[in-house]
């Protein structure tokens with residue numbers, strides 16, 4: 707999007723067809739390693755077709771595993787939900803939507819690696835007021851993101867608890883009902899995700915929770931309606 711946002715939008719602006727979804731899933735999955743290597747080793751590298759099709763499929767794929775070689779099972783595109791580029795607001799003009807998104811994230815700093823690298827004392831000790839939104843793999847589903855993710859949710863929970871009372875931190879942790887036992891002064895907010903179609907997701911979507919640390923103060927519940 708940074709190098710050719712209109713080009714990405716053109717590839718993303720594609721009809722919805724199950725055969726294309728499967729073909730693109732397999733085709734991108736087969737080159738993930740090369741893609742990763744190119745992205746981190748060649749500063750000139752970008753691929754608008756892969757980016758556009760990834761955005762397109764991300765909006766259509768149900769559940770986890772879009773473009774993951776681990777998921778070879780055939781599946782239908784989402785036919786009852788409109789998310790990502792097919793959300794009403796964005797689908798009217800995908801070029802305009804992706805350009806707005808591209809502008810929106812211009813000042814975002816993206817890091818790739820373990821979450822604790824961006825939360826070292828050097829980073830969080832310097833500012834007066836820091837919001838931290840932690841959305842680790844949900845317990846029991848960590849392997850979806852690879853072996854390195856096993857145990858991350860517990861690490862995140864313990865990290866958050868230890869810093870509950872840091873006056874400059876407002877911390878939010880996502881998970882499912884029952885995953886964590888936060889102290890009573892944390893605020894637990896239930897919300898409903900748009901969900902997927904696999905049965906486990908359907909059950910999970912009713913159990914979504916965000917826990918807010920005491921420093922977050924009053925939570926605007928209307929944000930979760």
Ligand SMILES: C[S@@+](CC[C@H](N)C(=O)[O-])C[C@H]1O[C@@H](n2cnc3c(N)ncnc32)[C@H](O)[C@@H]1O
Pocket residue numbers: 819820821822841842843844851854855858
């Ligand atoms: C529940 S998903 C978060 C989804 C995200 N909030 C979004 O809207 O796309 C959990 C994410 O944690 C990432 N993850 C897993 N282990 C991690 C680690 N050790 N450090 C940083 N991120 C990790 C996974 O790759 C996955 O993208």
